[in-house]
Amino acid sequence: MSPDHTCPDDSAGPFPLPPRTFTDRAGRDIEIRVYDGSEDEYEALVEMYRGFDSKDRAQGIPPGREERIRKWLDNILSSECLNVIAWDGLAVAGHATLVPDDESYELAIFVLQVYQQAGIGTHLIEALLGHGITSDITQVWLTVERWNNAAVGLYEKVGFEVSDSESFELQMGINLDNAETY
Numbered sequence: 001m002s003p004d005h006t007c008p009d010d011s012a013g014p015f016p017l018p019p020r021t022f023t024d025r026a027g028r029d030i031e032i033r034v035y036d037g038s039e040d041e042y043e044a045l046v047e048m049y050r051g052f053d054s055k056d057r058a059q060g061i062p063p064g065r066e067e068r069i070r071k072w073l074d075n076i077l078s079s080e081c082l083n084v085i086a087w088d089g090l091a092v093a094g095h096a097t098l099v100p101d102d103e104s105y106e107l108a109i110f111v112l113q114v115y116q117q118a119g120i121g122t123h124l125i126e127a128l129l130g131h132g133i134t135s136d137i138t139q140v141w142l143t144v145e146r147w148n149n150a151a152v153g154l155y156e157k158v159g160f161e162v163s164d165s166e167s168f169e170l171q172m173g174i175n176l177d178n179a180e181t182y
Contacts, residue, residue: 007104007139012159013179015130018084024118028088032127035083045073045085048092053113058145059169062110076108082135084128086111086120094120096128104139104173105132117150125158129174130181138177143169 019033035041049062049069057064063072076097077083082105086094094111107128111121132140142160144151146168155172164171 007141007163007173007175008161010175011178012174012176013129013133014182015126015133015176015179017130017134017181018127020123020127022119022123024115024120026115026118028093028115028118030093030120030123031087032084032123033087034131035077035085037077041085042073042077044090044092045077045095046070048095048112049073049110051112052110056113058148059143061108082128082131082137084124084131086115086124088115094124096124098128098132098137098140101141104141105137107140107142121154122158125154129158129176129179133176133179133181139173139175141171141173143171146170 019031021029021031024030046066046069050066052062054064061072063069076099080100082098084096085092093115094109096107096109098105098107107125109121109124111124129140141163142155144155146165152170160172160174162170163173
């Protein structure tokens with residue numbers, strides 16, 4: 001693990017394994033499953049990101065134009081990355097990814113605006129971390145704008161801890177070493 005991305009000593013968890021289905025706070029049946037690499041799932045992700053509200057973009061992601069969305073997705077959907085998708089029927093409600101960074105992984109999560117505040121983000125992160133455990137990932141980190149109280153609260157609820165608060169962004173980490181799944 002690089003010194004720039006520290007994670008807590010204590011292991012978090014347990015975390016559920018995808019696929020999993022739940023009813024969100026709005027009464028929608030949501031299924032979370034691992035990205036299967038198909039053209040249909042890829043195009044459904046492109047469609048979700050095309051509809052993403054620009055005010056919910058942080059740190060330049062997700063990109064706004066379709067050409068850039070596709071290039072960005074090609075990077076984060078590569079075989080080195082882990083991805084889970086939240087589905088509302090045939091529509092993508094959210095997407096979370098773990099991207100390798102030296103000996104750790106960076107987490108990014110995106111929930112389409114109409115699905116926010118319904119519990120989908122929590123389920124997405126938990127399923128992604130469960131998937132990460134089965135892939136022998138032990139250290140995960142993320143950055144979040146310090147004023148994004150909803151996101152910070154979500155990450156803390158799942159088990160992330162602040163590891164660096166020196167800038168306008170918080171860096172948070174979670175230890176999955178010896179964590180369990182269910």
